[in-house]
Amino acid sequence: MSEQSPISDIPEALVSAALTERSVSITLDAELYPLQAVYGASYVFLDRCYVFLDRPEPGRLRATLSAKQAVEEPEALRQLVGEFANELLSCAWRHQVTQDNRVAIETVTVQAIAGAMGEPSLDDLADFDFTDEALDDPLGIAQSWEEKHGRKTPAEAEGERGEEEASA
């Protein structure tokens, strides 16, 4: 690999940037730029650059952008650093705006949309396996109290009492 030249005047919060003949490597503070924002920014450059992401050490991410076309001017690669920083900030901001408005987005969407398949037919219902677990139920809401706490249902307790009496 050819010697790297550092770039001065990189935007704030990018840890460092360095360029070679054809590529620029940008090291980021992963606390300030979550991985989702880095993904989003990197994605934007996929048509112009070869993009490679790495984690050189905990708390850091590194994005290496290599120009696809022959680079005439080193300035073009320096510009990429600024563009990438801009895009990173854009993605981080978007991410925050989406988080802020997540409930509204979901509410609007659920209210607006319904399905397109029409009602199931009697044949569809006959084919359906009702013994399958239909729901994810992380809070155990669909569980009976007995299932949740390992206790017997009244019917099970009744059955056991009957067996004990029969064997006594």
Added chain:
Amino acid sequence: MTTTATELRFHREVYSGEAIDQAVKTWSNFAEFELSESDQHWIVKLTPKHEPAAARIIGEFGNYVLGLTVDRGGVQ
């Protein structure tokens, strides 16, 4: 005519292993692949099948893996 092998090390915390598997399948017409792993990386040794396009194949493959990883919402 095949070229020399290039090793790409995809960090497990950044790239999805399934994305790599899918990318390898899609790109199998353009390169030979050997897969291995370390504690931190998915390691892909790829040998482009077409010398004049070797750099492009390597670069586009890397982009493809990143694209598929992003499609999946990143590393879970």
Added chain:
Amino acid sequence: MRPINLVEIQPRSGTQAFFRWRQIGEDTILVTNLEGNWLILTRDEFTQFARGEVPPDSPFHQRLIDKNFLRSHYDVQAAAERVKARKYFVHGGPLLHVMVVTLRCNETCVYCHASRANMDAVETDMSPETARKAVDLALSSTNGFVTIEFQGGEPLVNFPVVKEIIEYATERNKEIGKRLEFTMVSNFSLLDEDKLRYLMEHKVQLCTSIDGPEELHNAQRKLPQTHNAFQAAAKWIKRVNEAYVEMGLDSTLYHVEALMTTTKATLDQYKQVVDTYVGLGCKTIFLRPIDPFGFAERARLRLEYPRSKYLEFYRNAVDYMIELNKQGVEILERYAAIFLTKILRGEDPNFLDNRSPAGAGIGQLAYSYDGNVYTCDEGRMLAASQDDTFLLGTVDTPYRQIVGHETVRAMTIATNLDQQPDCVNCAYNPYCGTNAAYNYKAQGSIFGRMRDNNVCAVHKGIQDYLFEKLAENDPQVMKIFDRWTTIRPREHFVQEPDA
């Protein structure tokens, strides 16, 4: 264009309702929200909005409230109503049923994506039995509207089966009660007065292809040497339009429309193309870029072009059409009309390749001559090159198995723009769509990658152009655009079942 620099602006979240943005000019930033409302902002306005520093008593603040861009005043009910209006199409099943009644064609088009066959290939004709089963399947759709579209090859080559479909569907519909329509895409060269009379009597909407001026058209769409493809199409466009007038129909509403396919040769001839269409009495041009299916792939070195060139052609052509409109000439561009209907009216014209999720499998089905059923016509075209990825079943497969097929589900997910990494951030998300079969063919997966996707480039480019015009806010242009989005229903073509 000096890009917006967010590092300088230092945006702060907290005041903005969910929105997306795109810089479309030096001092022109478009913002759109979840339900498709939009505003054009200056740099200063965008900076204020981004920082949450819009003065509360300002007209700008009121504009933001009116269009639902502020968290503090966000109207969930209004947003839900608008989203519901935009997405009404998910409530119904396949509307469009493309019936490929034969692969035989008497014309050879250089970009043919239909995998046409020679005129002696009678084994590629759909049989009447298969046709009836296809009709049964189509009329099983949960959609109250069903359009059967005849395609090929050249559908007139198998006219007996065209008639069988029309008559059988009309008869069956008496008990089923759909709003049924028929359309046909034909090169017109095999029309005669008898066929025309039949098609007029049975209210079949006719559509043809015109690639531009005669020389260009004939260079790309070849009939046997003694025939002139352009002259044949032009003759019958005129005759069909006369027939509508003879029936007492309003000629401004009822006339033949034509489609074109943009090839490399078209790019320098925008004016000639538009003038040709106007000269033929057409009121709509659909400036479709070439697609990668069928012959076009083989001939791509000769026919294909960078999408930037296409967009340059597009802008020139539509600018010219706008000038003609100002002079009273009625001519609109179909892509523009589709996008503007969504942007200006908050409605979706349900163009199946340009909606989210796309229509493959849930809005349309394609029935091949051999009885195979595909998600869309592109899926059928891929099958012609031995790729059955988009095959759903046959005309004997029950309807719910067809539309509930895992391929349909996959394509619906893949074309939902809210899961696409690029589209989820794009300001054009509320108005746009992608094509899963195209993505698969061009990029190796039904999801595609929008960054370097030609369909995305075209959609973004057209919307950039339209929003630049909307930002200019020229009253004459706005009036023209309003006219382009006015959909006047053509009730004559609806086959109402007898009472």
